[in-house]
Amino acid sequence: MLLPDRCSIKEKGKDCVNPPEFVISVVETNDEYMVGVTCKNHKDRISEKLVILQQAGKIPQGKIKFSELKAVGTDCVRSDPDDLIQL
Ligand SMILES: [Zn+2]
Numbered sequence: 896m897l898l899p900d901r902c903s904i905k906e907k908g909k910d911c912v913n914p915p916e917f918v919i920s921v922v923e924t925n926d927e928y929m930v931g932v933t934c935k936n937h938k939d940r941i942s943e944k945l946v947i948l949q950q951a952g953k954i955p956q957g958k959i960k961f962s963e964l965k966a967v968g969t970d971c972v973r974s975d976p977d978d979l980i981q982l
Pocket of ligand 1: 902903904911912913933934935936937
């Protein structure tokens with residue numbers, strides 16, 4: 896499974912072109928759901944946005960986790976590179 900090679904954030908209609916540094920996931924009791932990847936610049940803003948998405952029921956409830964990309968294995972990762980997160 897390939898990870899996107901760019902940050903999953905879209906800001907003001909433009910895709911972020913930075914390389915991803917963190918994998919964003921939502922941790923539930925027995926499951927971990929990958930939301931996307933983010934660069935360092937967007938890390939704080941995306942965590943605020945994810946809370947809003949959780950309140951709106953767009954992504955699973957649970958603890959939002961950021962993992963440094965280099966530390967992440969590939970087998971538990973699900974992703975859709977076209978599924979960008981609009982800030
Ligand atoms: Zn970014």
